[in-house]
Amino acid sequence: MAAEVLTRVLPSPVRRARALLMRAAALYDAPGSPLAREARSAWPGGFRGGAAWMAGAMSHVRGQPVRAVLPGAQALGLLKYASALLAAVGAWGMAVFLGLPHAVGLLLAVPAFYAVEVQGLFLFPLALDGAARPWRSARSLLREAGGTAGAMGTVLVLAAVMVFGGLAGRGLVRCWCLGCLAVVLWYEELKA
Incomplete structure (x- = not known):
């Protein structure tokens, strides 16, 4: 009962995130799920390993294979996060330039980072699905x-x-x- 009341009072994005994370946890922690085991070996591979893990997660969610190799994974990840980091540093630098305290600059850096990072929110799932123009498709x-x-x-x-x-x-x-699995679930909802 308390969970239902809490769900109604939370803002929509928080409700969406909570629902996605609950579904992700149920899949990740389910007995016999390969997701935790595969995660331990994927993370050292950087964006390439992350893309391979995400392909496995997409396969698990769909119940059918997804292309597990994404040749440009490193480049996609580096471009996405370098752009977001550049926006964050730019926001912090602008605050410092304007004479604002460093703490204000750091507070501005977080939304600046995520405003750019979210542009590629569905980039990896789309690329794994073979989208011809994953950046354009991600924006759409x-x-x-x-x-x-x-x-x-x-x-x-x-x-x-x-x-x-x-x-x-x-x-x-x-x-x-x-978090990554929540993005996969969100992607699958939007595609349906």
Whole structure:
């Protein structure tokens, strides 16, 4: 009963993130699920390993194979996160240039990072599905997900779980994978 009341009072992006994370945890932690075992060997491979894990997660969700090799995974990941990092550094630098305290600059850096990062929210699932233009397709799917502002709220919650969930003792790799799996589930919902 309390969970139902809480779900009604939470803002929509938080509700979406909570629902996605609950579904992701149920899949990840299910007896016999290969996701945890595969995650332990995937993370050292960088974006290539992450893409391979995500392909396995997509296969698990769909119940059918997904292309497991994404030759450009490193380049996609580096471009996506370098752009987001550049936006964050730019926001912090602008705040410092304007004479604002460094703390304000750091507070501005977080939304700047995620405003750019969310543009490629569905980039890896689309690339794994063989999208001819994954960046363009990712932007199109982002519009269906509520646009930059609409998706950012959900992404910020997912990111908080991915980063701080591990620090809170819930398992860094597990929490990271739950966030990635939540994105896969969201992607599958939008595609349906």
